[in-house]
Amino acid sequence: MRYLPLTETDREDMLARIGVTDVDALFSDVPNGKLLKEPLDLPRAKGELEVERILGRMSAKNTAAGSVPFFVGAGAYKHHVPATVDHLIQRSEFLTSYTPYQPEIAQGTLQYLFEFQTQVAALTGMEVANASMYDGSTGTAEAVLMAHRVTKRRKAVLSGGLHPHYIQVVETLSEMANDEVVALKPDVRATEDILAAIDDSVSCVVVQSPDVFGNLRDLKPIAEKAHAHGALLIAVFTEVVSLGAVVPPGAQDADIVVGEGQSIGNALNFGGPYVGLFAAKSKYIRQMPGRLCGETVDADGRRGFVLTLSTREQHIRRDKATSNICTNSGLCVLAFTIHMTLLGQAGLTRLAEVNHANAVKLADALSGVKGAEVLNESFFNEFTVKLAKPAAEVAEALAAKGILAGVPVSRLLPGAGLDDLLVVANTEVNTDEDRAAFVAALAEVL
Amino acid sequence: MLNRQGRPTQAGEGESQRHETFTGNKALQQIEPLIFEIGHHETTGVDIDKPAPFKSRLGKHARQGEIGLPGLSEPEAMRHYVRLSQKNYGIDTGLFPLGSCTMKHNARLNEKVARLPGFSDVHPLQPVSTVPGALDVMLELARYLMTLTGMPAVALSPKAGAHGEACGMMAIKAAIAAKGEGATRNVVLVPESAHGTNPATAALIGFSVKAVPARPDGTVAVEDVKALLGPDVAAIMLTNPNTCGIFEPQIVEIAAAMHEAGAYFYCDGANFNAIVGKARPGDLGVDAMHINLHKTFSTPHGGGGPGAGPVVLSERLAPYAPVPFIYVEGGKARLVEHKADAPEGNDPFGRMTAFHGQMGMYVRALAYMLSHGADGMKQASEDAVLNANYIRAGLADLMSLPFPDHPSMHEALFDDDWLKGTGVTTLDFAKAMIDEGYHPMTVYFPLVVHGAMLIEPTESESKASLDLFIATLRDLAIAAKGNDKSRFTAAPHHAPMRRLDETRAARQPVLKWEKPAPVKEAAE
Structure with missing residues (x-):
C-alpha cells in the first residue's frame, strides 16, 4: 500500500522490540469478542489510476458551473479565482501544517491570519475581526450567542431578508439552548417594519444586506433603535464582493458583522468548505468566539504573531467557554487573503463595479421579457425576478436547455407562497452571450 | 564534540555561527513584512476591464472613500506568500507527532480529485437533477462510514469535530424531548480527561456538566459512572480510545449502564484512527460519534481547517438527524432539505449549516478510503x-x-x-x-x-x-x-x-x- 512505509520485516522487528508476538496483543484492552478478525465488507486497496477513474466518473455526471451560462447565487457565488491562489494554498507548508500552537515554527500561518484579520476589519469597517468561522451561517448563530453574552438577554430578532438557511441554523441552536428567536416573515421587497420588533427584551437584531432577495438595506436606523433599547445590531452578508461597492456595516454602527467569505479565493464546492468572516467592535473582544491572532515579540525583541486571548476558548474554559469551536477554516482563509491581496482596494472596487454593471445589464434585459418582472428597488449583483410560472419549473426547463438560471425561492422557502420568485445572480464570469442566451431561453419557457 | 554526521558542533571549531547580515535575512529564512507595509492602494495583481458607463442601482448605498486595502502585483504576492510558507512546519517537512491530532500523510491525489470541476465548480443550489454525481459521493462516503463504524445512519453536514459533537448531542437532546423527558434529563457526564470541546459542547446546547473522575490507571470505571447515574442524566461523552491513548476496557459495560438508565452514549471519535477496521463503535454500544475527516481520513489540516465532522448515529437517534440528508427509496436518491420533506418516521431536529456540508472534504476522504480499501x-x-x-x-x-x-x-x-x-x-x-x-x-x-x-x-x-x-x-x-x-x-x-x-x-x-x-x- 503506497501510503504505508513499514515493511513486514519492520513490523516483526518492531513487535519484537515491544515484546509482543502479534499486533493484536496491543489491542488487548478491546473487550472480548469485539476485536474484528476479518477486513470489513468494503473493496480492497486501489491504485491511483483506478481511484481517479472512479471519482472522475462521478464528477462527470455533474454540470459544472463553468460549462454553462450560470446565474445561481443565494449565498454562494461563482467568481474567477486567480491561478496564483490555488497554487499557493497547495504549498506543503500551508496545506500540511496544523493550528499554529507552536508559533516559532508557524509564523507563516500566523502572519496570514493577522493579515486576514486586518483585511476583514477594513472591509467591514469594524475595529477587530477573528481568524474565521466555519462559514457565514454558523458564524451568524455564534454572533447571536455572543450578543446574548454581551447583553445578558436571550431573544434574537431575525429579519425576513436573512438567508433562510441562516435562519434555520440560528433557530436550531437557539431551540437547543432554550433561547428565544423571533423570525420575521420573508421580506421580498425590504419593506418589513423591523423597528417595531425591537424592545428592551431584545438581545440582538440580525439583518442581512444585500439580503437574500438582493435588496440593499439601510442599517443605520436599525442600529439606532437597537442601541436605544440596549440591544446589538448583527449585520450579515453572503456576498463579500459587495463590500467593494456598498457602505460597510461598520459605517452604519453595527456591533457585530458576520459574512460568508467564499466569493473571494474559494470555489463553489457544492456548499463547502467555505470561510466565515466575523468582526466586531473592540469592546466586545473578550466575548468573541473563534481563534484570534495577535502581535507580540520574541526573545530577541523581533515582531512575531501568536494565537491569543485563548482563555475564552474551550481547551482552557471547558464548559464556560465562549464557543465550542476548535477547528476553523485555515486554508480557506489563506485563499481569501491571497486573492484579496492580489485584488487590493483598486482591484476589489473594479471587480465590484463589474459585478454590479453586469447585474444591471441582466436586470434590464430580463425586464423586457414578457412574464418576468424584476422586483428590486436596489441591488448589487443579485436580484429577484417574479415569473408568470412557478420558478422551480422554469429553472428545470432552463437547466434542460443548458442554462442554470438562478435559485427558485421555493427551494429555500417551500410553502411560503413565493413559488413564482427566482433569485438571479450575475458576476464578472458572465458574458453578454450568457445573458443573451438566458433572456432568449426564458422568453421561450414563459 | 561531533554530531551524527561527524561534523564539529562547537562554535570556534567551525565558522562563527552568529554572523549578522545586512538585511537581517538568513539565507532561505527571509524577513517578510506585512502586506500593509509593502503594498499600495493603487496596485493590483488582477486585471479587470472597466465596464462601459451604466446607471447604478446601488441607490444611496454606494461606498465612499478608502477601504484601506493595499494590493500587490502577482510576482510580489507570489514571493510574499512563498516566504511566509517557508516559516511553517508541515507534515511534509518532518515528523509531526501531535497527539490527538493525527497528522498523517496528505495524498495529493485527494487534492487533485477534489478539484475536478464536477465537484469544485458545482453550486449547492443548482437543480438537483444537474448534480447526481455529488449525491453519489455523499452516498458512497456514508456507506463507508457506516460500514467502518457499524452504525446504521450518518449525518454528514457538520463542518468540523466540535460541530459534529454539537450535532450528536442535539440528536440526543431531541430524542430525550421526544420521550417527554426534556425538562428532567439535563446532565451530561464528561470524564476529567476529556478534551475541552466536550464540556463546551454540552454547555452550548443547554446541558449542565458533571465530571467523571479519572482512575489512577488512566481509564474510566463503570462503577464511577454508575454512581453518577440518575433520572437527570441525559448522556455521557466519552472519548475512545481515550485522551490518554488507552482503549477504554469497560466501554461495553459503560454503554449498557447508560442505556439501562435511559441515557445515551456519545463517543468522541477524535482518536478513531487507532481502531478503523479493528473495532466498530456500533458493536460497543455507541449512540453517536463524530469522525474528524481531517484526522482519520487525511483531508488535510490546512493550518487549522477546514475540517469535516460527520456523525454516525444509532437506530435510536437516526430519526432526529438534521437536514439536509439523502434518502434512498425504490433505488432513487432524494435530497431532503426541509423538515417537511422528511420521510415518514423521521423528525429532523433542524439544520447545522447552510447548504450540504463540506463536499470538498467528502471527496478527499472518499479518495483516501478507496485508495486504502478495507485491507x-x-x-x-x-x-x-x-x-x-x-x-x-x-x-x-x-x-x-x-x-x-x-x-x-x-x-x-x-x-x-x-x-x-x-x-x-x-x-x-x-x-x-x-x-x-x-x-x-x-x-x-x-x-x-x-x-x-x-x-x-x-x-x-x-x-x-x-x-x-x-x-x-x-x-x-x-x-x-x-x-x-x-x-x-x-x-x-x-x-x-x-x-x-x-x-x-x-x-x-x-x-x-x-x-x-x-x-x-x-x-x-
Missing part, C-alpha cells in the same frame, strides 16, 4: 498503533509513563515526573525538539497528567524515521537530566523565531495592523 485501512490502524508502541518502548526507560499497565493505542502518553528537579519543563523540552527539526508532541494535554507529552506518530512514518526520532528524544532526555540547560530553557535557537511572548500578546491585544503614527508625533 489498507486496517493495516493503517495497526501500523499507527505499532508505531506509537515502538516509540514508547524506545523511551520508557528514560521518560516516565503515567499509565504503564495498558498498552498504548495510536499515541503514547508520558508525564514530566522524569524531569523533576532538572529545571527543564515539558514546554522547554518541546521547544528543544524544534531545534532538532521536529514538530513537538502535544503538551500539557490531557490535563489529568502533570506536564503531559502526548506522542502520536501515525502510520505514515517509516521505521528509520522512528529510530532517528527515538534516538533524538533519548539524546535530549539525557541532556535534560545533565547540565546543558540552555539547550532547553532558551530553545528554540534555530527556528525562524525565538520563543514568543504570549503573555504580552494577551495583555495588550494587537489584533490588526495599524498605520504607524507620523514620525513627527512618534518622536514627541
